[in-house]
Amino acid sequence: xxxxxxxxxxxxxxxxxxxxxxxxxxxxxxxxxxxxxxxxxxxxxxxxxxxxxxxxxxxxxxxxxxxxxxxxxxxxxxxxxxxxxxxxxxxxxxxxxxxxxxxxxxxxxxxxxxxxxxxxxxxxxxxxxxxxxxxxxxxxxxxxxxxxxxxxxxxxxxxxxxxxxxxxxxxxxxxxxxxxxxxxxxxxxxxxxx
Amino acid sequence: xxxxxxxxxxxxxxxxxxxxxxxxxxxxxxxxxxxxxxxxxxxxxxxxxxxxxxxxxxxxxxxxxxxxxxxxxxxxxxxxxxxxxxxxxxxxxxxxxxxxxxxxxxxxxxxxxxxxxxxxxxxxxxxxxxxxxxxxxxxxxxxxxxxxxxxxxxxxxxxxxxxxxxxxxxxxxxxxxxxxxxxxxxxxxxxxxxxxxxxxxxxxxxxxxxxxxxxxxxxxxxxxxxxxxxxxxxxxxxxxxxxxxxxxxxxxxxxxxxxxxxxxxxxxxxxxxxxxxxxxxxxxxxxxxxxxxxxxxxxxxxxxxxxxxxxxxxxxxxxxxxxxxxxxxxxxxxxxxxxxxxxxxxxxxxxxxxxxxxxxxxxxxxxxxxxxxxxxxxxxxxxxxxxxxxxxxxxxxxxxxxxxxxxxxxxxxxxxxxxxxxxxxxxxxxxxxxxxxxxxxxxxxxxxxxxxxxxxxxxxxxxxxxxxxxxxxxxxxxxxxxxxxxxxxxxxxxxxxxxxxxxxxxxxxxxxxxxxxxxxxxxxxxxxxxxxxxxxxxxxxxxxxxxxxxxxxxx
Numbered sequence: 207x208x209x210x211x212x213x214x215x216x217x218x219x220x221x222x223x224x225x226x227x228x229x230x231x232x233x234x235x236x237x238x239x240x241x242x243x244x245x246x247x248x249x250x251x252x253x254x255x256x257x258x259x260x261x262x263x264x265x266x267x268x269x270x271x272x273x274x275x276x277x278x279x280x281x282x283x284x285x286x287x288x289x290x291x292x293x294x295x296x297x298x299x300x301x302x303x304x305x306x307x308x309x310x311x312x313x314x315x316x317x318x319x320x321x322x323x324x325x326x327x328x329x330x331x332x333x334x335x336x337x338x339x340x341x342x343x344x345x346x347x348x349x350x351x352x353x354x355x356x357x358x359x360x361x362x363x364x365x366x367x368x369x370x371x372x373x374x375x376x377x378x379x380x381x382x383x384x385x386x387x388x389x390x391x392x393x394x395x396x397x398x399x400x
Numbered sequence: 401x402x403x404x405x406x407x408x409x410x411x412x413x414x415x416x417x418x419x420x421x422x423x424x425x426x427x428x429x430x431x432x433x434x435x436x437x438x439x440x441x442x443x444x445x446x447x448x449x450x451x452x453x454x455x456x457x458x459x460x461x462x463x464x465x466x467x468x469x470x471x472x473x474x475x476x477x478x479x480x481x482x483x484x485x486x487x488x489x490x491x492x493x494x495x496x497x498x499x500x501x502x503x504x505x506x507x508x509x510x511x512x513x514x515x516x517x518x519x520x521x522x523x524x525x526x527x528x529x530x531x532x533x534x535x536x537x538x539x540x541x542x543x544x545x546x547x548x549x550x551x552x553x554x555x556x557x558x559x560x561x562x563x564x565x566x567x568x569x570x571x572x573x574x575x576x577x578x579x580x581x582x583x584x585x586x587x588x589x590x591x592x593x594x595x596x597x598x599x600x601x602x603x604x605x606x607x608x609x610x611x612x613x614x615x616x617x618x619x620x621x622x623x624x625x626x627x628x629x630x631x632x633x634x635x636x637x638x639x640x641x642x643x644x645x646x647x648x649x650x651x652x653x654x655x656x657x658x659x660x661x662x663x664x665x666x667x668x669x670x671x672x673x674x675x676x677x678x679x680x681x682x683x684x685x686x687x688x689x690x691x692x693x694x695x696x697x698x699x700x701x702x703x704x705x706x707x708x709x710x711x712x713x714x715x716x717x718x719x720x721x722x723x724x725x726x727x728x729x730x731x732x733x734x735x736x737x738x739x740x741x742x743x744x745x746x747x748x749x750x751x752x753x754x755x756x757x758x759x760x761x762x763x764x765x766x767x768x769x770x771x772x773x774x775x776x777x778x779x780x781x782x783x784x785x786x787x788x789x790x791x792x793x794x795x796x797x798x799x800x801x802x803x804x805x806x807x808x809x810x811x812x813x814x815x816x817x818x819x820x821x822x823x824x825x826x827x828x829x830x831x832x833x834x835x836x837x838x839x840x841x842x843x844x845x846x847x848x849x850x851x852x853x854x855x856x857x858x859x860x861x862x863x864x865x866x867x868x869x870x871x872x873x874x875x876x877x878x879x880x881x882x883x884x885x886x887x888x889x890x891x892x893x894x895x896x897x898x899x900x901x902x903x904x905x906x907x908x909x910x911x912x913x914x915x916x917x918x919x920x921x922x923x924x925x926x927x928x929x930x931x932x933x934x935x936x937x938x939x940x941x942x943x944x945x946x947x948x949x950x951x952x953x954x955x
Contacts, residue, residue: 212465216473218450219568220539223575224477227538228531231580232622235587239597239621242588247597249615249645259605262615264594264644267607277609284723293521293602293614295639297720297748299871301757301849302708303952311713331716332723338642338747344723383410385650386726395608 252393255400263393266290266343276321279360280398281345281353281372283391284332285314288340297338311335324352344388347376361398371397408700408728411654415732418658419665426662427669427681433577434549434570435674443572454569459562460903463550464896466567467543471510471892474536478506481532491525492601504880509536511891512544512773514627514634514743514866515883517875521637526599526618533634534623538583541630541663542574544775547895548667549674551779554902555803556675558910562903578663579630586625586659593655594648597621620645628659631773633743633866641733641746642722653729653746657736664688664740664771667778675803679921684781686926691770691933695763696735702756703731707953711753720751731756738763741773743866750844750853750869757869758949761856764863765941766933767822773864779898781929783818785920786811786901788932792918792925801917804910811904818897822862823940825889829858829882830944838878844871848955852948857883862890 239247250263261267268290269280276282283290287298300307314334319326330348350372358365375394378387439447439454447454458466481488482502486495497505501518508515509532518524524533550564557564591597600617607613620636624646627634637643647653665685672681704727706717721730725746733746738760749760763770769780786802790812793800800807807815833839833854843850853872860867861883868874874883919925 209465209469212469213473215450215452215568216466216469217477219470219571220473220477220535222446222449223539224531224535227575227580228535231583232530232534232619235584235591235622236597236599236619238588239591243592246594247591247621248600249596249598249617250594250648251615254608259615260608261605261613262644264648265613265616266644267609267613268611269609280609290613292616294519295521295637295643296519297639297642297751297870299748299750299844299869300710300719301750301845301852301869301871301952302710302717302719302753303847303849303955304710304845307710307719308713311710311719315713329715331714331718334714335716335718336720337722338720338745338751339637339639339644339722341639341644342722342724343644346723379407380650383407383414384654385724385729386404388723392608399608 252396254396260396261392263390264343265292265392266341267392269395278356280395281350281357281389281391284342284345285334285336286340286342287336290341292341295339295341297340298336322352322356328352343390343392345391347387347389350376350389357398404704404726404728408704408732411728411732412696415654415657415661419661422662423666423669426666428673430578430666430670431673433573434670443576446572447568450568452568454566456566457563458566460550460564460899463564463567464899467546467895468892470567470571471543474510474539475506478509478532478536479503481528482506485525485528488525488527490527490599494523494525497523500877500880501875504884507884507887508866509533509632509634510540511864511887512540512630512632512741512776513861513864513887513891514632515861515868515887516634516866517880519638520635521602521616529623529636530619534626537623537626537630537632537634538575538579539571541579541626541632541774542571544773545574545578545663546570546775547898548775548778551782551898551902552671552674554905555805557906559908560906562907564899564902564906579626582629582662583622583626586629586655587621589655590624590652591621593652595621595624595652596645616645625659628656628742628744629662631660631664631740631742633737635744641744642748647746649724650729653725653733656744657733660736660740660742660744661771663774664777667775671778671782677803677921680803683921683926684778684785687929687933688769688771688777688781690926690930691766692735692739695739695759695770696732699735699756699759700728700731702753702759703727706753707755708753717753717756720748722746734760735763737867738865739768739770739772741768741776741864743860745867748870749856749867750871754949754953757852757856758945758953761852761859761949762937762941762945764859764865765826765937767937768863768865769933776864783815783898783901784933785929787815787819788925788929789918789920790815791932792928798916798918801911801913802920804913805905805908806911811901814897814901814904818894819936821893821897822890825862825886826855826858827944829862829886830855833858833882838876842873842876842879844873848948848951852952855944855948858886861886864891
């Protein structure tokens with residue numbers, strides 16, 4: 207086969223493959239997904255009582271006041287290198303010996319302890335580290351536990367009532383051994399408002 | 401912590417059980433796909449459209465020429481799709497990629513590297529993702545498998561005038577008969593668990609506190625599955641498999657790890673069947689499994705222990721990791737993605753602990769043979785097996801043979817060049833980058849971690865992995881060009897050498913094993929191949945590793 211003929215064959219093959227694998231296959235999967243798993247395929251959107259979309263159960267949000275300080279009536283998510291901007295997922299990419307990261311961790315530990323009126327050694331690792339995506343919707347049950355009293359006070363609810371809601375939005379390890387127990391901050395805060 | 405250790409062991413165990421369950425049937429299926437003389441009706445029409453004769457046996461040089469022609473066409477088409485994005489439908493309003501980024505992306509996805517110097521959600525519209533990137537996710541994997549099968553045929557055949565199969569048929573069958581059916585099933589499993597699959601644009605919504613956030617759309621599940629199945633690794637979104645829409649929970653995390661390892665771990669069975677000696681396949685699988693288990697153990701230990709300044713201040717190495725996967729699920733993913741040529745990440749590897757990051761890098765430096773990329777893992781490991789019989793032959797004075805083929809001067813020259821190509825690209829690329837201005841400008845961290853960032857980048861690019869210590873500002877024209885070159889060299893030079901080797905082996909007549917033949921299916925040989933792999937890589941990379949991750953671990 208001559209080189210030019212090979213290249214023409216290659217171009218034809220690339221185009222045919224593009225039609226089959228690049229258009230046909232994704233469209234078929236989209237069509238099946240829309241019928242079989244419409245909620246998941248559309249992004250696991252969550253709605254308030256009025257039926258308005260208020261986010262996705264899988265994508266974290268920030269719960270800050272207009273001055274950038276954390277709102278006491280909401281459970282606070284993990285720190286985020288992306289500021290929970292869903293259009294700019296990102297981690298900090300800071301290495302383990304990075305001086306700036308070490309300082310940030312120490313600062314966050316002090317801030318979280320003060321904000322929740324707990325001792326610094328009660329602050330769990332996920333409360334002081336940014337996630338890989340910057341959109342982590344989850345916190346550890348430990349981090350949720352130290353926030354209960356503050357949220358209850360800010361909302362005038364009993365701590366038991368808040369604790370019951372936290373429990374309702376906590377997932378254990380999948381099948382008992384996959385992943386870690388976690389609390390979904392987005393659905394929990396939406397339920398608190400509802 | 402004890403519960404976490406047990407969970408880590410549990411998920412590792414269930415993964416091995418799942419892979420073992422599909423090993424025999426998938427290995428046998430792939431052997432049938434590549435050996436069957438029959439074409440399906442669809443394929444016959446397909447070949448008529450292309451005007452190729454799928455039954456014409458190609459010599460190795462023609463096979464290589466076809467492969468290079470196809471890869472060139474792929475690069476050109478992908479480059480055009482990237483540059484012209486602004487004028488195409490479903491572009492979400494994104495403009496075209498700049499020339500350096502388009503070049504880097506085109507090379508990256510065609511070489512199965514999927515190094516990404518752009519951010520998916522900020523630069524790539526749905527059409528570029530589907531018609532450009534998804535397609536290359538399929539075909540670059542099918543190309544890797546074709547090369548591996550060609551080498552296996554070289555070992556299996558006898559006196560065939562260097563004829564090693566038909567590239568057009570191997571590529572078509574790999575993509576349509578193996579990858580596509582698994583991808584459809586896998587995409588639906590992922591979509592059922594929350595991976596999005598739509599053609600909707602990103603739309604603004606009001607959050608719980610009244611802020612504005614983008615609700616994302618996109619054909620993600622269909623791309624996600626082939627990203628891992630084809631050991632490609634290029635994420636739909638910037639955060640890759642750490643992004644909740646690519647990898648929503650611990651179950652999808654395990655599914656993705658399973659899909660990453662699926663074909664690479666089954667190909668040794670295909671090899672054993674095609675050479676007519678299943679024990680040879682077991683031996684190769686044994687080396688792969690041994691190396692990968694050690695790497696997984698070390699990486700998991702490093703991340704669970706969490707040494708280093710920031711991890712000890714935080715209480716655990718959770719920087720850059722997702723709460724839903726935890727440390728153990730993240731470490732298992734990290735070992736799977738660097739042990740194959742995948743490069744997908746479910747955490748930010750730049751934030752791994754120093755020993756964890758060192759293990760990830762070393763696993764890639766092994767040449768990604770534990771168990772390696774789709775196809776590339778098998779041919780890489782077979783090359784090392786040939787090297788091992790040669791070294792063993794020198795030690796005991798026997799004529800080196802592998803699978804009934806004599807390893808002579810021509811063969812071992814090709815093997816030696818293969819072993820040297822990638823390290824040369826890694827070390828030269830890194831060396832140039834730490835002595836030139838544009839290279840130094842991209843480094844984020846000072847000191848040994850800065851060297852690790854550059855070394856990881858060139859290791860990843862040359863080995864066609866694609867994961868990154870993403871602190872490195874790799875989106876500059878300098879790094880786009882340099883890593884692009886490293887990817888091309890690291891992909892096509894080894895492929896050319898492997899196909900040349902396949903041609904030479906196919907021309908030889910098979911010699912029956914004699915009393916002087918080193919058995920290549922015994923544990924002794926498995927241990928030897930493992931040792932040769934470690935020694936070759938160790939001698940090449942330990943000096944530079946000492947200056948990067950090792951110094952960092954000791955500081």
